[in-house]
Amino acid sequence: xxxxxxxxxxxxxxxxxxxxxxxxxxxxxxxxxxxxxxxxxxxxxxxxxxxxxxxxxxxxxxxxxxxxxxxxxxxxxxxxxxxxxxxxxxxxxxxxxxxxxxxxxxxxxxxxxxxxxxxxxxxxxxxxxxxxx
Numbered sequence: 001x002x003x004x005x006x007x008x009x010x011x012x013x014x015x016x017x018x019x020x021x022x023x024x025x026x027x028x029x030x031x032x033x034x035x036x037x038x039x040x041x042x043x044x045x046x047x048x049x050x051x052x053x054x055x056x057x058x059x060x061x062x063x064x065x066x067x068x069x070x071x072x073x074x075x076x077x078x079x080x081x082x083x084x085x086x087x088x089x090x091x092x093x094x095x096x097x098x099x100x101x102x103x104x105x106x107x108x109x110x111x112x113x114x115x116x117x118x119x120x121x122x123x124x125x126x127x128x129x130x131x132x133x
Contacts, residue, residue: 007029007036010084011029016130028064032064035057036057039057042054057090057094
């Protein structure tokens with residue numbers, strides 16, 4: 001859920017708000033897709049590969065947002081922030097999987113609820129922000 005909604009939504013908002021070069025839009029899309037794939041791989045990896053996958057799923061979205069931050073004006077940061085809320089499962093899931101933060105809930109159910117909540121909130125906030133333009 002988080003990759004199906006979060007990555008296209010964030011790339012769309014970044015392209016609308018500030019990135020004017022198709023090459024940079026494609027790079028952001030590919031890097032965020034790699035972060036989603038590394039999140040999916042965490043279910044089967046062990047040892048140091050698991051830690052590298054967790055680092056990639058947290059670090060790549062942060063790199064993308066910081067890479068495009070310089071191209072945005074002051075008010076555009078707010079819209080991009082609301083779109084980036086849909087990427088929150090990429091930042092939360094690597095930490096929550098190995099801890100008791102899930103609270104006894106099934107991991108798949110937790111991931112679907114978190115992705116749905118973050119994606120819906122970001123989509124709603126983005127629609128409101130774009131309607132104000």
